[in-house]
Amino acid sequence: MRASRLFAAALSFALLSTPAFAADTPSFRIAWTIYAGSMPLGYAEETGILDKWGDKYGIDVTAVQMNDYIEAQNQYTAGEFDGVIAITLDALTIPAASGIDSTIAVLLNASNGSDGIVMKGNDKRVEDLDGERVNLVQFSGSHYLLARAFDESGMSERDVTVVNTSDADIIAAFQSPDTQAVVTWKPQLSEIVQQNPDTTILFDSADIPNEITDALLLHTETLNKHPELGHALAGAWYEVMSMLESGHPKRDEVIEHMAESVGTDREGFLKQMATIKFFSPDEAAELVTSDDFATILANISNFAWDKGLLGPSASSPDFVGIAFEDGRVQGDSVFGQYSFKLNIKVLNCNNIVLN
Numbered sequence: 001m002r003a004s005r006l007f008a009a010a011l012s013f014a015l016l017s018t019p020a021f022a023a024d025t026p027s028f029r030i031a032w033t034i035y036a037g038s039m040p041l042g043y044a045e046e047t048g049i050l051d052k053w054g055d056k057y058g059i060d061v062t063a064v065q066m067n068d069y070i071e072a073q074n075q076y077t078a079g080e081f082d083g084v085i086a087i088t089l090d091a092l093t094i095p096a097a098s099g100i101d102s103t104i105a106v107l108l109n110a111s112n113g114s115d116g117i118v119m120k121g122n123d124k125r126v127e128d129l130d131g132e133r134v135n136l137v138q139f140s141g142s143h144y145l146l147a148r149a150f151d152e153s154g155m156s157e158r159d160v161t162v163v164n165t166s167d168a169d170i171i172a173a174f175q176s177p178d179t180q181a182v183v184t185w186k187p188q189l190s191e192i193v194q195q196n197p198d199t200t201i202l203f204d205s206a207d208i209p210n211e212i213t214d215a216l217l218l219h220t221e222t223l224n225k226h227p228e229l230g231h232a233l234a235g236a237w238y239e240v241m242s243m244l245e246s247g248h249p250k251r252d253e254v255i256e257h258m259a260e261s262v263g264t265d266r267e268g269f270l271k272q273m274a275t276i277k278f279f280s281p282d283e284a285a286e287l288v289t290s291d292d293f294a295t296i297l298a299n300i301s302n303f304a305w306d307k308g309l310l311g312p313s314a315s316s317p318d319f320v321g322i323a324f325e326d327g328r329v330q331g332d333s334v335f336g337q338y339s340f341k342l343n344i345k346v347l348n349c350n351n352i353v354l355n
Contacts, residue, residue: 027059027060028226031072031076032063033066033068034262035185036187037276038214039258040241041216045062053239057231073095076217083216083218083229085216087141088212088215088300093139093304101221102219102220105218106216107213108279109214109276110277112205113206115186115189116205117203119180121180125153129155129181132160134182135163136162136164136165136184142185145204145205148203149207167188170188171191174196186275187268190264210287211299241278301317
């Protein structure tokens with residue numbers, strides 16, 4: 001990789017427009033993994049809503065469920081998928097490591113307690129992790145959450161032994177006598193707590209609001225060539241979100257369907273949903289243009305630099321340049337010479353009739 005690479009987060013808005021239909025129907029595949037915050041996409045796929053929006057824009061879109069979150073990111077990076085649901089941290093690092101130009105088309109939600117550090121025993125504190133093994137998906141949002149917990153407690157990662165563990169194996173890892181703590185997200189977090197009542201959640205994403213956000217990530221070249229892909233995905237996503245609003249006649253049906261897909265009951269799913277902040281288009285726009293979001297991106301860049309995720313040519317956290325719509329640049333300001341970008345766009349559905 002050349003040293004002159006930039007991931008520019010152009011925080012902008014894109015109004016949905018009239019689709020251009022091609023003679024041959026373009027086909028796209030979007031990867032996602034089981035998590036309450038991603039279930040609207042899964043529901044849209046399973047109930048035909050995604051097909052309906054694809055037909056509206058003259059394309060074929062399929063949402064493919066993957067069993068492993070990091071594998072989904074890796075396959076997206078390798079070009080096996082046109083899009084993936086990813087947290088902002090991974091959007092800035094995993095595809096970028098291979099020079100992939102990506103666009104965050106929709107900022108979906110923020111974890112507000114859906115990610116947590118759980119330890120065996122009651123009344124434990126973050127300081128009790130000193131000298132222990134901690135299992136987590138390395139370099140993921142879980143790793144970032146642990147780092148932020150250590151920031152707040154005056155500890156560092158050197159005080160523990162981090163064990164890289166797939167999210168598919170994290171529940172089994174917690175049962176090992178060699179493991180005292182894990183960092184994970186729901187539904188795995190909920191299942192661990194339910195199966196092991198003598199545990200303590202030491203720190204969770206509610207302690208760092210809006211720092212762990214989910215986004216719909218698309219290959220920029222694909223989105224530029226087929227903007228209708230972003231429009232169809234945004235339309236399907238926000239239609240399902242409207243169905244989850246109080247008073248919608250299909251709300252109970254949607255919740256029951258999602259609960260079954262996650263592997264829980266209605267009550268369990270609602271508990272998971274309660275720890276997720278889903279953004280409307282306006283809320284997403286307000287967040288990404290705020291000073292708070294700029295600070296969050298700086299925290300993420302610092303974490304990525306500390307963990308060596310910016311590549312061997314990086315000399316500081318500022319190696320990642322983030323360009324805002326109003327012309328501000330955070331990090332490296334010489335972004336004109338860079339060839340790889342991360343663009344953050346908020347697709348606005350206000351001119352679409354959801355039906």
